[in-house]
Amino acid sequence: MRINVIFIQPPFPANERHKKVMPLGLAYLAAYLRHALPEVSTTIIDAQAEDLSLGAILERIGMRYEKEALLIVGVTLWTLQAPFAHELSSRIKQGWPDAVVVYGGIHASVLPEESLQFADYCVMREGEVTFTELISALGSGRGAAGVKGCAWRDGGRTVLNPPRDFIEDLDSVPFPAWDKLDMHLYDTPLHIVGGPRVPVIGSRGCPYNCIYCGSPFMWRRKLRWRTAANVLAEMEEIIRRYHIRQFHFWDDNLMLSRDYIEGLCEGIVERGLSVRWTGLTRPSHVIENADLMPLLKRAGCIGLEIGIESANPRTFAEIGKHEDLDQIAKVAELHKRHDMYPMFTYMAFNPGETIYGYWLQARFIDRILEGLPVAEHFQPTKFPIYIGQFCTAHPGTGLYSDASHRGIVLADGWGDYYHHQINFIPDSLLDDVPLQLKRRLDGVGCALLNYLIQVAFWSDFNRSRPEREQREELRRFERYTGAFYRMCRGRLSVRQIALRLTRKLRITERESLRFAAFLSYVLAQMGLIRSARDEESAVMRERHIAAREEIPRLLAPAENRRWHERLLGLVRRCGGFTPARER
Numbered sequence: 072m073r074i075n076v077i078f079i080q081p082p083f084p085a086n087e088r089h090k091k092v093m094p095l096g097l098a099y100l101a102a103y104l105r106h107a108l109p110e111v112s113t114t115i116i117d118a119q120a121e122d123l124s125l126g127a128i129l130e131r132i133g134m135r136y137e138k139e140a141l142l143i144v145g146v147t148l149w150t151l152q153a154p155f156a157h158e159l160s161s162r163i164k165q166g167w168p169d170a171v172v173v174y175g176g177i178h179a180s181v182l183p184e185e186s187l188q189f190a191d192y193c194v195m196r197e198g199e200v201t202f203t204e205l206i207s208a209l210g211s212g213r214g215a216a217g218v219k220g221c222a223w224r225d226g227g228r229t230v231l232n233p234p235r236d237f238i239e240d241l242d243s244v245p246f247p248a249w250d251k252l253d254m255h256l257y258d259t260p261l262h263i264v265g266g267p268r269v270p271v272i273g274s275r276g277c278p279y280n281c282i283y284c285g286s287p288f289m290w291r292r293k294l295r296w297r298t299a300a301n302v303l304a305e306m307e308e309i310i311r312r313y314h315i316r317q318f319h320f321w322d323d324n325l326m327l328s329r330d331y332i333e334g335l336c337e338g339i340v341e342r343g344l345s346v347r348w349t350g351l352t353r354p355s356h357v358i359e360n361a362d363l364m365p366l367l368k369r370a371g372c373i374g375l376e377i378g379i380e381s382a383n384p385r386t387f388a389e390i391g392k393h394e395d396l397d398q399i400a401k402v403a404e405l406h407k408r409h410d411m412y413p414m415f416t417y418m419a420f421n422p423g424e425t426i427y428g429y430w431l432q433a434r435f436i437d438r439i440l441e442g443l444p445v446a447e448h449f450q451p452t453k454f455p456i457y458i459g460q461f462c463t464a465h466p467g468t469g470l471y472s473d474a475s476h477r478g479i480v481l482a483d484g485w486g487d488y489y490h491h492q493i494n495f496i497p498d499s500l501l502d503d504v505p506l507q508l509k510r511r512l513d514g515v516g517c518a519l520l521n522y523l524i525q526v527a528f529w530s531d532f533n534r535s536r537p538e539r540e541q542r543e544e545l546r547r548f549e550r551y552t553g554a555f556y557r558m559c560r561g562r563l564s565v566r567q568i569a570l571r572l573t574r575k576l577r578i579t580e581r582e583s584l585r586f587a588a589f590l591s592y593v594l595a596q597m598g599l600i601r602s603a604r605d606e607e608s609a610v611m612r613e614r615h616i617a618a619r620e621e622i623p624r625l626l627a628p629a630e631n632r633r634w635h636e637r638l639l640g641l642v643r644r645c646g647g648f649t650p651a652r653e654r
Contacts (some may be wrong), residue, residue, distance in 0.1 A: 073140040074210050076104065077132055078115045078251075081152040082122060083157060085529035085618045090259040091120040093323070094619065095268050096147055096198065099248030103199035104206065106245050111206060112140070115251040124275050125155070127413065129162055131388065142167055146190070147176040149361055150465055153457050153485040158387075160189040171209060175202065177285050179486075181467035183222035186228045196289055197275070199244060201235050237293060241300040245309060254313055261317040262449040263373055267426040268317040269309050273302045273331065277323035279353075282391050282469035283421070283462055286323050294327065299334030306344060320350030325375070327352070336363070336370035344371070351376040354398040357405065363410045374412035377402055382435040383428030385499075386421045389477075391469070396435060403439035413439060414449055417459035418490075420472070422477045422497045425600040426505055426565075429595035433457060451526050454519065454594050458527050460490035461477050462497075470495075481581050491529035493585045501584075505568070505591060506561035506603040516599070517552060523593055526549050532564065549585045550576060556594070561603035565591050 077467070078101060080094040094117055101113045114133050116123070121170070136142060144163055148156045160172045174190040175198050190213055195200045201220035208218055209491060215223045222236030238244060254269075261268040274297065276290035286292075310316055326332055341407040348370075357364075367375075379399055380392060387394060406413035409534075415652050417432065421624035436457050440446075445453050452458065464474035474480050478497035481487070487494045524545070525532045528554055530654045531544045551572060558568045594600045 072100045072210050073137070074108075074111045074143060074206060075135065075140040076111055076113045076143045076145060076149070076206065077135055078100075078145045078403075079128060079159070080115075080117045080119050081128075082119045083151055083249075084489060085491070085533040086119060086122050087535070088529050088533050089119070091257050093117075093120070093252065093257050095270055095272060096148060097145070098249060098252060099244060100145065100175075100198055100202055101248035101251050102245040104203050105248060107203045108206060111210075111333055112250070113251060117252060120253070120256040123561075124286070124391040125159060125162065128159060129166060132163065133166070136167065136324040143173060143209065144170055145173045145175060145202065147196075148174060148178045149176060149489075149530045150178045150485050151487075151489040153178050155486075159187045159190045173205065174201070174475055177289055177404065177465075177467060179222075181285075181288060183231060183647050187224050187229055191223065195220050195222060195231075197232070197235070200238065232602060236319055237275070237290070237295060239295065241295055241297040246305050249309070260448045261319065261347060261373070262376070263274040263446055264347060265318055265448050267315050268530075269313070269315050270319050270321045271302060271305060271309075272321045273297050273299075273335070274322045274328070278327075279324070279393070280391055280469065282473075283313050283418070283465070283511075284293070285465055287469075288467040295330050296328055296426045299331055299338050302335060303338040303342065303344075306346065307342070310344065310346075310361055315345070318346060318348040320348060322350060323351045324356065325350035326360055328647040329363070332360070333363060339370040340366075343555075347373050349373055349376060351378070351416075354394055354402040356496065357402045358398055359638070361405055364405055364435035368409045368411060372411060373590065374406055374414050375402075376414045376420065378415060378434075379415045379420065379436070381421055381424065381428065382432035383424060384429060385421035385425075386471070389423040400436075400439055407442070412443065412446060415439065415489070416447065417457060417461050418439075419459055419591075420462040420478075420493065420496050420500065420588060422462075424497055424501050425497075426503045426591055426595045426600060427501055429592050430598065433596035452523070456519075456523060456593055458523060458593075461493050462490055462495055463490055463492075464495050479584065481584060483581075487530075491527065493528075493534045493588055496584060496588045500588060500591060501566040501569075502564050503591070504561055504564050504603040505594070507556060507559040507561040507600055509599055512553070512556055512599070516597070517549065519597075520552055520593065521545060524589065527589065532581065538604065545584070547576070547578060548586060551578070551583070552590060555587060555590050557596075557598075559600050 078097040081090045082099060097115050098567040104111055104113055116128060118128050120213060146156050162174055163170050172190045173192045173194060175194040179186040179193040183195060186193050192205060201218060204218045205215055205221055208215060215221050219233050221232045221286060222443045223230050258267055260266055263435055274295060276294040277286045278288050278292050278294055280292065306318060348371065352375050377399060380390065381387060382396060403413040415436065437455055464470040464480060474495055478495055480495055482494040532541050554572055554576065555568060565587050569583045575585040
């Protein structure tokens with residue numbers, strides 16, 4: 072029987088604002104399937120990169136449908152893509168009743184029983200061998216009973232087959248099937264320097280157990296590495312075929328193996344690849360391998376991504392990060408010393424966060440970035456206000472099962488589980504008591520807050536939402552901002568203020584809590600509120616005015632005037648500005 076496999080990556084909520092995420096998992100599956108079963112036809116439809124609607128995806132499937140072949144549709148999904156994937160699966164079954172729908176990715180791996188209400192099979196965790204064996208079994212009529220790592224339904228019963236061992240020799244996995252993708256679509260620029268980049272994964276897994284991360288579930292904290300020679304060969308192939316010399320390593324922890332990173336960098340230098348690259352790692356591993364920084368620089372590293380997440384020691388303890396701020400500061404200095412840019416990622420609304428913690432975070436990031444230009448293609452604003460990702464209690468993480476005991480979960484459904492939607496607020500912040508440090512907000516401050524909410528709230532400010540609704544949302548936020556700030560008198564908690572404003576402004580409790588949390592986050596960074604409960608934060612009373620009272624003043628004079636005009640224009644127009652797609 073001829074088999075036609077169509078892989079699909081669904082779009083995200085507010086899809087046009089999201090960077091284009093190359094579906095490397097699907098490209099690896101297509102490559103492995105082509106190697107093992109060359110007679111099988113494969114196609115990848117990347118609805119995220121192409122920003123395709125449900126109807127457009129179905130039309131693409133119809134164009135590739137062959138009556139004589141068994142149609143197998145493989146859908147990879149993160150949790151936020153689940154609602155779209157579920158609807159897509161139902162529509163596929165309506166249009167092609169004999170089609171087989173297979174789910175893969177972390178959401179299907181964590182929640183196979185739910186997924187099998189919409190899909191015929193789930194491939195759990197690492198997919199190359201499992202998916203290939205499943206395709207072979209379906210093509211021969213054997214069924215999925217003997218396929219390890221697969222979930223399926225036997226009548227009304229969910230069957231979880233025994234788990235499959237991970238692939239030990241990652242060099243045996245073929246390079247991703249880039250030819251199945253439109254490589255020109257992936258124009259997300261490389262951090263700091265700009266220009267196209269291609270993702271490469273040199274390892275799978277991470278030994279750590281941060282409570283917000285899905286890697287411990289997906290890879291069972293088991294770490295495997297490709298050889299440096301194999302990764303170098305992949306980089307050379309990308310350069311040869313696509314003339315791209317910039318790479319983003321998607322490893323969970325790039326610097327964990329000294330032998331690997333040293334071999335990779337020495338190979339880049341010896342082969343004269345003339346590349347630029349970055350990757351994510353932990354500060355402790357950079358410190359341990361500090362003597363390798365000159366080699367990284369010679370090999371084209373523009374700087375490493377370091378997860379700060381917080382500047383509050385209490386939060387570090389609660390999220391299981393097991394790092395400290397001294398290490399992070401040392402890493403920043405190492406980067407500067409070797410003419411590299413330290414790129415730091417951070418999160419808001421982690422368990423343990425407080426108003427004072429956000430002040431500390433902003434001041435800490437100010438310090439480690441001192442003397443550096445604004446990180447174009449990395450930092451979302453030109454202002455020293457740091458809008459990071461929002462902590463999300465994803466299924467499969469340690470936080471998911473414990474979130475309701477640590478704070479309030481605001482997610483209405485799986486589509487809310489993404490990092491640019493406030494879907495969780497910790498009790499530590501809700502119970503904090505804000506105290507204003509300035510009697511009133513001036514026009515520039517209000518305009519800046521309006522700008523920041525449009526940068527941060529993707530679900531509310533994107534082209535899929537009518538402009539009229541966006542303006543109404545901005546008006547509600549403007550009214551809320553003034554009322555919230557007036558109530559920051561050191562008597563009511565963030566939670567109490569939010570509940571009172573729910574009634575006073577006649578908005579939903581969910582929206583009020585989101586606004587209150589966001590304002591606590593940015594007003595603390597701006598030095599306009601402090602915690603009335605935290606004695607340490609009283610230091611802000613003396614320090615905030617000179618340092619951060621009017622953020623636009625920190626810009627160069629020409630930029631200052633331009634942004635003042637733009638921000639004040641935002642207030643006058645009460646809307647009309649939607650940021651470009653995030654990089």
